[in-house]
Amino acid sequence: MFYLMIVVFVIGYVCIALEHPLHINKSATALLLATIMWVLFAKGDPTTFPVYTSFQEYLLHNPEATFLSWLTQVPLIEHLGSVAEILFFLMGAMIIVEIVDVYEGFRIITDKINTRKKTTLLWVIGLISFFMSAVLDNLTTSIVMVALLRKLIADKDDRLIFAAIIILAANAGGAWTPIGDVTTIMLWIAGKVSAVHIMATTFIASVVSILVPLFILSFTMKGNINRPKFNENEKMNLQLTAMERNLVFFLGVGVLLFVPVFKAITHLPPYLGMIGGLGVLWIVIGFMHKQRSEEDINRFSVNNILRRIDLSSILFFLGILMAVNALQTCGQLGMLSASLDKIPMGEPGKYYLITTMIGILSSVIDNVPLVAGAIGMYSFPIDHYFWAFLAYAAGTGGSILIIGSAAGVAVMGMEKIDFIWYLKKISWLALLGYLAGCAVYIIQEYLMMI
Numbered sequence: 001m002f003y004l005m006i007v008v009f010v011i012g013y014v015c016i017a018l019e020h021p022l023h024i025n026k027s028a029t030a031l032l033l034a035t036i037m038w039v040l041f042a043k044g045d046p047t048t049f050p051v052y053t054s055f056q057e058y059l060l061h062n063p064e065a066t067f068l069s070w071l072t073q074v075p076l077i078e079h080l081g082s083v084a085e086i087l088f089f090l091m092g093a094m095i096i097v098e099i100v101d102v103y104e105g106f107r108i109i110t111d112k113i114n115t116r117k118k119t120t121l122l123w124v125i126g127l128i129s130f131f132m133s134a135v136l137d138n139l140t141t142s143i144v145m146v147a148l149l150r151k152l153i154a155d156k157d158d159r160l161i162f163a164a165i166i167i168l169a170a171n172a173g174g175a176w177t178p179i180g181d182v183t184t185i186m187l188w189i190a191g192k193v194s195a196v197h198i199m200a201t202t203f204i205a206s207v208v209s210i211l212v213p214l215f216i217l218s219f220t221m222k223g224n225i226n227r228p229k230f231n232e233n234e235k236m237n238l239q240l241t242a243m244e245r246n247l248v249f250f251l252g253v254g255v256l257l258f259v260p261v262f263k264a265i266t267h268l269p270p271y272l273g274m275i276g277g278l279g280v281l282w283i284v285i286g287f288m289h290k291q292r293s294e295e296d297i298n299r300f301s302v303n304n305i306l307r308r309i310d311l312s313s314i315l316f317f318l319g320i321l322m323a324v325n326a327l328q329t330c331g332q333l334g335m336l337s338a339s340l341d342k343i344p345m346g347e348p349g350k351y352y353l354i355t356t357m358i359g360i361l362s363s364v365i366d367n368v369p370l371v372a373g374a375i376g377m378y379s380f381p382i383d384h385y386f387w388a389f390l391a392y393a394a395g396t397g398g399s400i401l402i403i404g405s406a407a408g409v410a411v412m413g414m415e416k417i418d419f420i421w422y423l424k425k426i427s428w429l430a431l432l433g434y435l436a437g438c439a440v441y442i443i444q445e446y447l448m449m450i
Contacts, residue, residue, distance in 0.1 A: 089271040289301075374390055
């Protein structure tokens with residue numbers, strides 16, 4: 001069963017990649033894949049799994065437990081909980097962005113962006129996404145920026161290119177701060193990196209990783225964009241005042257910005273801050289429409305806005321993460337990490353190579369279990385070059401494939417980006433940027449050692 005799980009995962013991954021030729025929704029494939037992976041895990045011989053030692057430790061305190069009961073009550077529940085944290089964070093962010101969008105709050109930004117030249121707008125969107133993700137996180141930034149794109153670009157093909165750049169920029173921007181990406185958060189909380197050190201050592205590499213794709217696209221993209229035309233027939237009876245639009249915008253963005261502050265103050269998971277902020281925004285909207293007619297309130301009610309959320313992408317995220325978690329729990333990912341450590345090279349070259357490979361693998365396998373495995377494998381001291389490079393590699397390497405990062409998955413669902421299209425048009429740009437950033441980091445560390 002150990003190796004059969006790997007085969008099944010590869011087959012499922014191929015089916016997800018070939019979603020359109022096969023006419024099978026990727027969410028359905030991911031959900032079925034997750035179920036099969038855990039069924040195979042449960043039906044296998046537990047003594048052949050590396051995780052069997054964890055089960056034996058559990059037996060010391062629960063002598064009547066079986067392998068199946070341990071599997072369902074400990075690792076399965078733990079992984080479901082960690083995935084649920086991400087899903088509720090994602091849903092909360094998506095709902096807040098949709099509320100701001102419906103209330104035309106993004107006009108505050110879109111009205112300031114007057115350029116119609118593709119190359120200029122490409123740089124504006126890329127740089128905004130890069131620095132915004134350093135303050136928020138790459139997932140929230142991607143959701144907000146894609147919502148902005150819909151107000152700026154009418155042509156679907158043009159918008160896909162800009163949406164892809166948002167993925168690259170958000171992942172690059174999230175890699176150089178301790179709160180910009182879930183992997184940097186993991187390393188920060190685990191005491192592997194300090195906030196100042198990771199920002200100082202990975203900033204230049206992160207910038208290079210997005211500048212390379214932007215420079216290349218600047219030479220290939222020509223002409224002007226077409227702005228979306230406002231359809232008078234789509235006007236709603238509820239007339240929003242400028243004060244109401246501004247209130248919803250600043251409150252919505254303020255809630256998103258407050259999430260890392262909430263985590264720093266309370267030390268509670270970020271999703272609690274997100275859903276709590278959503279509750280505040282929801283209540284404020286209720287008071288805003290206290291004097292309006294029932295018909296007008298229903299048009300702009302949060303209940304109505306909830307129907308705009310793409311649950312398909314949420315379910316895809318659930319399925320793919322649970323499938324990967326099955327590989328992590330069973331031990332296939334640990335085996336992969338251990339094999340990487342046997343590369344016959346000296347230091348620091350070996351660890352530069354291992355980290356670069358981990359970054360590339362993070363485009364295929366979720367970077368969270370990869371980083372978690374690396375944290376468990378190595379005992380380097382805080383602010384060792386390996387940890388900062390790992391934060392950069394795992395954060396930006398996920399951009400090479402669209403399903404390699406939470407930002408990519410979210411944008412894929414929102415803009416219905418085809419996996420094969422991204423592979424042909426964007427992956428090579430992301431890979432060049434990633435490798436350029438790796439080279440910059442290694443050269444930077446070499447110069448510091450002289």
